[in-house]
Amino acid sequence: MIEVRGLTKTFGPTKAVDDLTFTVKPGIVTGFLGPNGAGKSTTMRMILGLDRPTSGTALIDGQAYHDLKQPLRTVGALLDAKWVHPNRSAKAHLQWMAASNGIPSSRVDEVLRLVGLTEVAGKKAGGFSLGMSQRLGLAGALLGDPKVLLFDEPVNGLDPEGIVWIRKFMQRLAAEGRTVLVSSHLLSEMALTAEHLVVIGRGRLISDTTVKEFVDRSSESTVRVRSPQLDALRSVLTSHGLTVREDGHAASAAAALVVLDSTTDAIGQIAGSNGIVLHELASQQGSLEDAFMKLTGDDVQYHAAGVEEVMGGAL
Ligand SMILES: Nc1ncnc2c1ncn2[C@@H]1O[C@H](COP(=O)(O)OP(=O)(O)OP(=O)(O)O)[C@@H](O)[C@H]1O
Numbered sequence: 001m002i003e004v005r006g007l008t009k010t011f012g013p014t015k016a017v018d019d020l021t022f023t024v025k026p027g028i029v030t031g032f033l034g035p036n037g038a039g040k041s042t043t044m045r046m047i048l049g050l051d052r053p054t055s056g057t058a059l060i061d062g063q064a065y066h067d068l069k070q071p072l073r074t075v076g077a078l079l080d081a082k083w084v085h086p087n088r089s090a091k092a093h094l095q096w097m098a099a100s101n102g103i104p105s106s107r108v109d110e111v112l113r114l115v116g117l118t119e120v121a122g123k124k125a126g127g128f129s130l131g132m133s134q135r136l137g138l139a140g141a142l143l144g145d146p147k148v149l150l151f152d153e154p155v156n157g158l159d160p161e162g163i164v165w166i167r168k169f170m171q172r173l174a175a176e177g178r179t180v181l182v183s184s185h186l187l188s189e190m191a192l193t194a195e196h197l198v199v200i201g202r203g204r205l206i207s208d209t210t211v212k213e214f215v216d217r218s219s220e221s222t223v224r225v226r227s228p229q230l231d232a233l234r235s236v237l238t239s240h241g242l243t244v245r246e247d248g249h250a251a252s253a254a255a256a257l258v259v260l261d262s263t264t265d266a267i268g269q270i271a272g273s274n275g276i277v278l279h280e281l282a283s284q285q286g287s288l289e290d291a292f293m294k295l296t297g298d299d300v301q302y303h304a305a306g307v308e309e310v311m312g313g314a315l
Contacts, residue, residue: 006056031194076141086126
């Protein structure tokens with residue numbers, strides 16, 4: 001279990017993490033979602049004792065990272081896959097990690113097998129593809145057989161096969177009863193990987209719910225309706241208090257109305273009882289990514305403006 005309470009981190013004038021409170025439970029994958037610069041990496045680094053909080057606490061199974069007697073046996077992390085010494089073989093790298101953490105070297109072969117790197121164990125890690133480096137990072141995170149695992153954007157830059165492999169692996173680790181926190185800036189990826197979501201924007205908590213609740217709540221569902229009597233339809237719908245948007249040019253045959261917060265049943269009923277002919281009546285679901293952008297949109301704009309200010313200052 002990970003417990004984050006009132007966690008805050010400022011870098012000069014930047015509040016990277018702003019009074020964050022959330023709990024990550026064992027047995028399920030929890031997605032840590034937010035646009036670039038939202039504060040995900042900084043939060044993870046504070047949980048792992050790599051950054052000191054300005055205020056607040058982050059506990060792993062009830063203890064601060066620095067108080068853990070054998071950290072690798074309690075928590076494993078995959079932050080940056082490319083930190084391995086390039087001239088060291090995968091096996092030598094893991095043996096060095098094991099030795100410096102009091103872990104028996106027999107565990108090295110075990111984790112190499114778990115992540116599917118046995119065949120290339122003797123090869124230099126510097127020549128590994130990104131996918132292989134991620135697997136090696138994962139092997140390192142699993143060395144101490146920890147109950148808590150943190151992954152920072154683990155699928156970034158991977159090919160589809162690598163993405164599916166990492167996704168399934170994280171789900172398996174959670175199914176074994178471990179606590180798994182994985183960050184991403186893509187809601188579509190998290191919808192496939194995680195069961196619970198902690199969403200942040202500009203360092204602040206936006207949502208802490210199941211993926212299903214978040215998706216249901218945030219994705220806009222609308223009804224698209226086409227009719228040869230579009231004007232009449234528009235006025236009866238608005239007279240029923242519905243919000244209506246135009247879709248396409250009014251003069252074209254493809255012109256349609258998009259009705260918010262209603263159902264095909266209700267609209268069909270209204271049209272029928274007013275003698276209006278319909279040529280199309282369809283419910284449509286907004287894309288997850290659109291919904292996510294809308295929710296965190298302010299935060300992305302804030303960061304874009306921030307960059308311009310910095311660039312403007314430099315020029
Ligand atoms: N060492 C640092 N010094 C100054 N500012 C920092 C430092 N680390 C992070 N920041 C700033 O803190 C904010 C949060 O960054 P962070 O890397 O935690 O976000 P993130 O959600 O992980 O984004 P990304 O996916 O782009 O890494 C950003 O505005 C970033 O510029």
